[in-house]
Amino acid sequence: xxxxRTDSRCLSCGFTAASGGEEWAEVEVPKLGRLTQCPECNSTxxxxxx
Ligand SMILES: [Zn+2]
Numbered sequence: 083x084x085x086x087r088t089d090s091r092c093l094s095c096g097f098t099a100a101s102g103g104e105e106w107a108e109v110e111v112p113k114l115g116r117l118t119q120c121p122e123c124n125s126t127x128x129x130x131x132x
Contacts, residue, residue, distance in 0.1 A: 092120035093127045101130060 088101040097120050099105035107119040109126060117126045 090118060091129045092123065092125055093129060094125035095120060095123040097122045 089098050090101045090103075090106065091098045105121060106128070107121050107124075109117050109119045111117050111126075118128045118130060119126050120128055
Protein backbone atom coordinates (compact mmCIF):
# COMPACT_ATOMS: atom_id res chain seq x y z
CA UNK A 83 0.00 0.00 0.00
CA UNK A 84 2.85 2.35 0.71
CA UNK A 85 3.99 2.27 -2.90
CA UNK A 86 0.60 3.04 -4.39
CA ARG A 87 1.53 6.58 -5.34
CA THR A 88 4.64 7.84 -7.00
CA ASP A 89 6.74 10.83 -6.13
CA SER A 90 8.58 13.17 -8.40
CA ARG A 91 11.90 14.56 -7.31
CA CYS A 92 13.87 17.60 -8.37
CA LEU A 93 17.38 16.58 -9.30
CA SER A 94 18.72 20.07 -8.69
CA CYS A 95 17.61 20.79 -5.13
CA GLY A 96 16.05 17.53 -3.99
CA PHE A 97 12.50 18.83 -3.63
CA THR A 98 10.09 15.92 -3.55
CA ALA A 99 6.33 15.84 -3.94
CA ALA A 100 3.65 13.58 -5.33
CA SER A 101 3.79 13.12 -9.08
CA GLY A 102 1.34 15.48 -10.75
CA GLY A 103 0.61 17.12 -7.41
CA GLU A 104 -0.28 20.75 -6.96
CA GLU A 105 3.10 21.43 -5.41
CA TRP A 106 4.67 21.27 -8.84
CA ALA A 107 4.60 24.05 -11.34
CA GLU A 108 4.20 23.43 -15.04
CA VAL A 109 5.80 25.05 -18.02
CA GLU A 110 4.94 24.75 -21.69
CA VAL A 111 8.00 24.13 -23.81
CA PRO A 112 7.81 24.17 -27.61
CA LYS A 113 8.51 20.72 -29.06
CA LEU A 114 8.70 19.11 -25.65
CA GLY A 115 5.21 19.99 -24.47
CA ARG A 116 4.41 20.25 -20.80
CA LEU A 117 7.19 19.85 -18.29
CA THR A 118 7.09 19.62 -14.55
CA GLN A 119 8.94 22.48 -12.93
CA CYS A 120 10.31 22.66 -9.42
CA PRO A 121 8.69 25.46 -7.38
CA GLU A 122 11.81 25.81 -5.26
CA CYS A 123 14.51 26.34 -7.86
CA ASN A 124 12.51 26.56 -11.10
CA SER A 125 14.43 23.67 -12.58
CA THR A 126 12.70 21.32 -15.00
CA UNK A 127 15.21 18.62 -14.21
CA UNK A 128 12.61 16.57 -12.39
CA UNK A 129 12.14 12.84 -12.28
CA UNK A 130 8.62 11.80 -13.11
CA UNK A 131 7.79 9.16 -10.55
CA UNK A 132 8.47 5.52 -11.15
ZN1 LIG B 1 14.39 22.15 -7.34
